[in-house]
Amino acid sequence: MPNMYCDHQKEHELAGQRAKENILSTAEVEKICAVFRVLADGTRMKIVQALLQGEMCVYHLAEVTDSTVSGVSHHLRILRDNNIVKAKRYGKNVEYSIADEHIHKIVRMGIEHLTCERE
Amino acid sequence: MPNMYCDHQKEHELAGQRAKENILSTAEVEKICAVFRVLADGTRMKIVQALLQGEMCVYHLAEVTDSTVSGVSHHLRILRDNNIVKAKRYGKNVEYSIADEHIHKIVRMGIEHLTCERE
């Protein structure tokens, strides 16, 4: 009797092809991953969470995240390049804020996933 | 006249402290990041997208993602350890499926963020 659940020899060409057609392209997948990759760092996540409470300058962000101004600045560049935060200069300071409405949602999803996890 | 936007000498202790109190702990932030870190890889994202269409065995997932069975298996372990997919054995095969309702939502958020980006 053949394997009734997953007969590779006969079905994978069809099943594989079907799934391949419905899946996003490698380029599109890469772009989506990029957003998650940005949010996958602890310091950057803290920066985002701090900015969700209102705009803040680099010095304050370094305070809040327990890191250096230089380090935060590097992370802010990555966040800017990925349309997650935006910068506005006021005199000597640069005030950062959240660029995009659904960064709120994405981060909230992350928190929800956390709270409903059972170990 | 003092800097009216961000007078560090006088305000950062207060502003910094306030933000520090409202932000999640480092441990909590790390856990949230972990979810995003898992979704930040192209192969894993493809696996998740394939599984959003229905359960699938390792062989098929390797087909769909254009990678090796071994490579996919390593990624599936990471996905399992982070409660994103679950495994069920049927005879020789192991069928994988999405473990958690809001993986749908999280991935959809990622796609939305992508589509409303302007370059």
Add this chain to the structure above:
DNA sequence: TGAACAATTGAACAATTATTCAAGTGCTCA
């Protein structure tokens, strides 16, 4: 102008992570 502060950048190093390959386990069926 120049001194002081805010932020950015680049380069070097350290740490993490993905991929590969070979060897292993678990299951089925002749």
Add this chain to the structure above:
DNA sequence: TGAGCACTTGAATAATTGTTCAATTGTTCA
């Protein structure tokens, strides 16, 4: 039982990524 398939694992290598420090840019104000 043992041959063959499905999958997993571990170790080694290659590639990416974060952090640090020193130097640089941009701004203000005396």
